[in-house]
Amino acid sequence: MRFSNPLARNPWPHDMAITVEDHPFPLNLLLFIRQAWQLEVDADIPKLLPQPARGNSKAPDSASLPEWGTRWQTAWDRAWTWYQIADSCRPQYRTQESMRQMQETMRQVMQPGQPLHRSVPPLWTADYEWDGIDQEAFNTWDQSLAPKIPTDVERQNLPSLIPAWESGMDTIIALPYAGYFAQRISRRHLAVSAATRNNPESYRQALQVSWADEVVRAPDVRAAFGL
Known part of the structure; x- marks a missing residue:
């Protein structure tokens, strides 16, 4: 989101753009699988809200439950690593040629065993x-997770949002925790x-949560590209 109102009273910095991923499908799918298959994985994940009903979901017999847990953990780690290498500006597919390139990229990414792509998140x-x-x-x-948060929640929190943006933050990911x-x-x-984003004090x-340079795992990011 970006506010371009030229009025002097508009407190939103004219060059500040914030992306809110309030429905991150790849992460939501992984969270559902972990819950539905009752995988015991080493992931510090809060209780889900709302809790999903598993229906007829069951880990396939093609691998043991511990093996599925290992595969899930790998997919979960890759999903978060992708955010470290993702393009800051997603491409806009407007011409026939760019649409063709997008379709080719999607065909490639949807093949098994592909390395991480800068523009397309990995999918289980x-x-x-x-x-x-x-x-x-x-x-x-997944449909029950449709945002019920006012669209101006970021604008309401500008005194805290602007310093976060100035520190480099431009994307907020809302999870069903x-x-x-x-x-x-x-x-x-x-x-x-x-729940945090929906509560002004918590938000x-x-x-104000900061990012420390020393926690960047550059070798992991290089490995994600097969370098």
């Missing part, structure tokens, strides 16, 4: 399709629970 279904996932149960839960959650996963990205606290 690219490697494992929808095996073991009750799509109706997932879609019902219960209670307070805030983690600066990269200089550009702040992950929060939807102000979350926007």
